[in-house]
Amino acid sequence: MKTIISVISEDNINDEEIKKAGEIIKAGGLVAFPTETVYGLGGDALNPESSKKIYAAKGRPSDNPLIVHIAKKEDLYKIAEDVSENAEAVMDAFWPGPLTLIFKKKSVVPYETTGGLDTVAVRFPVHKVAAEFIKASGGFVAAPSANLSGRPSPTLAKYVIQDMDGRVDMIIDGGNIPIGLESTIVDMTSDSPMILRPGFVSKEMLEEVINQVNVDPTILDSNCKERPKAPGMRYRHYAPKADMLIVRGEAGKVAAEINRLSKEKENCAVICAKEHVHMYEGMTVKNVGSLEDYDEIASNIYRVLRECDDENVSYILSESFSDKGIGAALMNRLIKAAGHNIIDV
Ligand code: AMP
Ligand code: MG
Numbered sequence: 559m560k561t562i563i564s565v566i567s568e569d570n571i572n573d574e575e576i577k578k579a580g581e582i583i584k585a586g587g588l589v590a591f592p593t594e595t596v597y598g599l600g601g602d603a604l605n606p607e608s609s610k611k612i613y614a615a616k617g618r619p620s621d622n623p624l625i626v627h628i629a630k631k632e633d634l635y636k637i638a639e640d641v642s643e644n645a646e647a648v649m650d651a652f653w654p655g656p657l658t659l660i661f662k663k664k665s666v667v668p669y670e671t672t673g674g675l676d677t678v679a680v681r682f683p684v685h686k687v688a689a690e691f692i693k694a695s696g697g698f699v700a701a702p703s704a705n706l707s708g709r710p711s712p713t714l715a716k717y718v719i720q721d722m723d724g725r726v727d728m729i730i731d732g733g734n735i736p737i738g739l740e741s742t743i744v745d746m747t748s749d750s751p752m753i754l755r756p757g758f759v760s761k762e763m764l765e766e767v768i769n770q771v772n773v774d775p776t777i778l779d780s781n782c783k784e785r786p787k788a789p790g791m792r793y794r795h796y797a798p799k800a801d802m803l804i805v806r807g808e809a810g811k812v813a814a815e816i817n818r819l820s821k822e823k824e825n826c827a828v829i830c831a832k833e834h835v836h837m838y839e840g841m842t843v844k845n846v847g848s849l850e851d852y853d854e855i856a857s858n859i860y861r862v863l864r865e866c867d868d869e870n871v872s873y874i875l876s877e878s879f880s881d882k883g884i885g886a887a888l889m890n891r892l893i894k895a896a897g898h899n900i901i902d903v
Contacts, residue, residue, distance in 0.1 A: 562728040568686040580694025592732025596711035598701030603814040606670035615725040623673035624700040627772040629692035645746040654684035710860040738857030754788035756887040780894040789833035807903035813837035829876040
C-alpha cells in the first residue's frame with residue numbers, strides 16, 4: 559500500500575487535506591494522526607472491518623480494545639450508556655483533553671472495536687488537527703497509538719513513518735506532540751471510579767473534582783500478581799529493542815552503580831535527568847529533561863527510547879523518577895519498558 563504523508567499543523571489547518579483524511583476513514587481506510595498525547599492510528603470506530611484493519615496494521619492482539627475518539631461531547635451519548643454524575647463532573651473539568659473514560663457501550667459500537675467487551679473507552683482530544691480530522695471522519699475514530707504493537711508510542715511523525723509506512727493509507731505529520739504519554743484511563747462503570755492507566759491527568763487532579771478515585775493496584779507495584787484491568791496493560795508494552803534496567807536510589811549511588819554496570823556491557827546508554835548528565839562517562843548519555851520540569855521529562859521519554867533503538871544501543875540503564883503527579887505515568891511506562899527490571903542501591 560502506498561502511504562500518503564501530509565503535513566498539517568495546529569496553526570495551519572489545511573481543510574482540503576483534512577477532508578481527504580476524513581474520506582479515507584469513511585471509506586474504511588486507516589489514517590495516523592497527531593493528538594496531544596501520542597500519534598494515533600485511526601479507523602472508523604463503528605465499522606468492524608476498520609477495527610480489524612487497525613489490529614492487523616499494528617500486529618496487536620484482538621482482545622486489546624481500542625479507544626473511540628470523538629470531537630463533540632454530545633456524541634458520547636450515541637455510543638455510551640449510564641453516564642454518571644461523576645463522569646459528567648470529570649468531563650466538565652478535563653474534556654477536551656488527555657483523559658479516556660470507560661462506559662457501558664451501546665450496540666452501535668461493534669465488539670471488534672471493544673475487543674469483545676461490553677464497555678467502550680471514549681476520549682475527546684483537545685489537539686486541533688485531531689478534532690478537525692475526527693469531525694471530517696464522521697465523528698467516531700477508533701485509535702490506538704500509531705506504533706507497531708509492543709514498541710514505544712510515537713511522539714514524532716518520523717517514528718510513525720518508521721512503523722506504519724506501507725501499512726496505512728495516510729499519515730498526518732502534525733509535528734511534535736505536547737504531552738508525549740498516552741491518556742489517563744478511568745473506568746466510570748461503577749460508583750467508585752478507578753484509574754486503569756495513569757497519564758497526564760493525575761489521581762490528585764481527578765480527586766479535586768470527584769470524591770475518591772481508586773487506582774488499579776497492578777499499575778505501580780512490579781511484584782503484584784493480579785491481572786491489570788485494562789487488557790492492554792497486560793502485554794509487554796512501550797519497549798525498546800535493547801534490554802533495560804532501572805536503578806533506584808540516591809543520585810550519587812545510582813550514578814556509581816550505572817557507571818559500574820556500563821563497564822560490564824557493550825554499547826550502553828544511560829537515561830538521566832539534565833542535572834545528572836555530568837555524573838556519567840564512557841557511555842551514550844540521554845538527557846531526558848530537568849527534574850524541575852516533569853512534564854518535559856514525560857514528553858521526552860518515548861523519543862529517547864526510540865533514539866536508543868535507532869542508535870543500536872544494546873543495554874539501557876535508566877535513573878528512576880518520583881511517582882507523584884505525572885511521575886506516576888512516567889514511572890509506569892518506564893517500568894514496563896524495562897520489563898519490570900529494577901534494582902535498588
Ligand atoms: P492504546 O490505544 O495503545 O493507548 O491502548 C488503549 C488502552 O485502553 C489499552 O490499554 C486498552 O486495554 C485500554 N482499553 C480500551 N478500551 C477499554 C475497555 N473497554 N476497558 C478497559 N480498558 C480498555
Ligand atoms: Mg499503545
